[in-house]
Amino acid sequence: MAKNRRQGFLFKKVGEGVVEVKVKGQRLKVKVSVIMLVGGNYDEKLLKKCLASVSWADEIIRVETDKLAGSFADWRNEGAKKARGEWLLYVDSDEQVSRDLKLEILNLFRISNLEFGISAYAIPRQNILLGKCMRFGGWWPDYVIRLIQKDALFEWEGDLHEQPKVRGEIGKLKNPLIHVSHRSLTEMVAKTNEWSEIEARLLFKAGHPKMTWWRFFSAAFREFWYRGVVKFGFLDGTVGIIEIVYQVFSRLVTYSKLWEKQLSATRT
The missing domain is CATH 3.90.550.10 (Spore Coat Polysaccharide Biosynthesis Protein SpsA; Chain A)
Incomplete structure (x- = not known):
């Protein structure tokens, strides 16, 4: 070797x-x-x-x-x-x-x-x-x-x-x-913080529409609907429920970072 x-x-x-x-x-x-x-x-x-x-x-x-x-x-x-x-x-x-x-x-x-x-x-x-x-x-x-x-x-x-x-x-x-x-919640949060930064940067670079209050609700609802309703995530029991909630949280973190980048750009 x-x-x-x-x-x-x-x-x-x-x-x-x-x-x-x-x-x-x-x-x-x-x-x-x-x-x-x-x-x-x-x-x-x-x-x-x-x-x-x-x-x-x-x-x-x-x-x-x-x-x-x-x-x-x-x-x-x-x-x-x-x-x-x-x-x-x-x-x-x-x-x-x-x-x-x-x-x-x-x-x-x-x-x-x-x-x-x-x-x-x-x-x-x-x-x-x-x-x-x-x-x-x-x-x-x-x-x-x-x-x-x-x-x-x-x-x-x-x-x-x-x-x-x-x-x-x-x-x-x-x-x-x-x-x-997703071996632990600590690992999940750390990964979300890292990946959401990359995703927010890509969305900002692609010219994503300005983040307004209703876009946050829309993003959260779509993620919840897809994971929990369309794909029956609750059938995976407790972990399934945790993952549904967590994926909604992760999506909101990404769009919050996008909002932050958009706000920063308007101030420069």
Whole structure:
């Protein structure tokens, strides 16, 4: 195992990610590279579980985000540049590839059944919030595009909710990527303070209409209606109720920061 601290990458050869594929009577070797984003305040136990869940890959590239400038999209792009596999599987340090997802991915390659024209796959993400496996409130299925053919990837775009720009169609896998988040209310508040600042900045830069009193009520109501009514968030019990209320709070924090930026701009 070798580290390159200057660039913030850790490479780990595992050796089990080369799977044979029959295509028109020929055998091909498909290499799978895992690109893992690891922040400076990562949880050691979760990181170990994440690494164990992708130990079948041919290559693991660890991108240490606290040592690199930029956004999530920039970090994912940097990881892709270092990857040598034909297919890229993106995971974060608080995520784990479930056993069924691993088998589904390997089976996808083994049976040479990569659908024609499909160059990327969206994976349902199973969110575990405050220790509860969420099924409602818009948390499931939380599809994220994470398995991508390297040659079909143009780049990742977006400062906050980044998305890959790919050539070709996007398919869907059935089995989940496990995401352990919102481990405590303290963590949730800290993350909201950080992410709301980014989102407010993007909204301000995009020329969002002036925040007035009724826009706050509108934003709060829409979030509550979506999480609690449309997506039946209350069916997740106590944690579901907490998340409904908290997502409304988080939305209000974002728009309050936007209001603050707009007010500051009028005074300069």
